[in-house]
Amino acid sequence: MPADRPRLLYVTDLTYPAKGRRYGDEDVHLAARLRADFDLALCHPLDAAALMPGFDAVVVRNSGPVLGYQKEYEAFRERALALGTRVYNPLHGRGDMAGKQYLLDLTAAGYPVIPTVDRPEDLHRLPAAPQYAVKPEAGADSIGLRFMAYEELAGLTYGGLLVQPRIDFRYEVSFYFVDDLFQYALYAPDPERRWVLEPYEPTPDDLVFARRFIDWNTLDHGIQRVDACRTPEGGLLLVELEDLNPYLSLDRVAEPVRERFADTLARSLHAFLAA
Incomplete structure (x- = not known):
């Protein structure tokens, strides 16, 4: 060599x-x-x-x-x-790499994200829901996730906890990017089997939605996954912006898509090293 x-x-x-x-x-x-x-x-x-x-x-x-x-x-x-x-990915990512603060920032900025608060005095800002998701700000893979009624939320010990309404969604969908280049999308048609993924053909509006968060994150190089849920009304809400170590589910896409992704990643790494 x-x-x-x-x-x-x-x-x-x-x-x-x-x-x-x-x-x-x-x-x-x-x-x-x-x-x-x-x-x-x-x-x-x-x-x-x-x-x-x-x-x-x-x-x-x-x-x-x-x-x-x-x-x-x-x-x-x-x-x-x-x-x-x-x-x-470079260490200045603003998504999951830096914890879940971005969910609070994006909520405050009016982005299409599941509404998120971290203080009891802000609970009134959340929409009414049968249950609320409570999770650690530093959590991942549903570690520490629990569901509670609104009446129970005031008794929580806040500090490092996030609260969101439990969304009744039709399905979850993920958009995969290398740098700012869209690669493919996958979705879980059955909400009860969220790791059983199938290829998804995004609409132009879907890609506009996903690119808003890629642009917000300002990473010139890297792999990013935008996870969203489709609401009963048909819109998308951000669930997670994964910019640390996103699993790619490459076994769920066709071989030409896998090869194109790997080639794009190699070019991105060369450009990253040359920058």
Whole structure:
């Protein structure tokens, strides 16, 4: 291999027990494609901080919810910033990478997002609903999620908790981007089986909706997933803006789509390293 090929440290937890998803399979196949363009080594997220020197960039992929290793993740971020190590996705993302504060910010700014508050004095701003979702601001993968009646919300100990109305939605749909380039969309026709995904053909209005959040996040490079729900009235509301380590469900799309995604990712990484 040429000596001047870029060196990537690819961060993944191949054995993370994700419900309905196979992190390991996805990363093995995607890393194999990237090896055509880069010298690449896989490592566990707990080893990334120690191993990052000597690589041109660290690519954070399916590393699992950082809630389980928050201290080590913060140490990784601090060391990467101190060393000037390039991290993909870049560490200034405003979505899930920075916690769930963006749901509060987007609610306040009037974006089409599930209304979200984090203080008891703001509960009156939420629309009436049979139940309300309560979850940790630093949560992921539904960790710590519970549903409560409105009368119970005043008794919560606030500070690090988010409250949202429980939305009666028709289905969930996700839009996948590399940089600002739309790649594909998937949806779960059955709300009770949210990990059983099928290809989805977005409308022009759907893409306008998704791009609003890509533009808001201001990441020049990186993989982003915009998760939304379709309301009974037909509109879309943002559920999550995943910009840290979004699972891609590449096994649910046709091979040409997978290949195009991998090629686009490789070009994005080359551009990221050249910037």
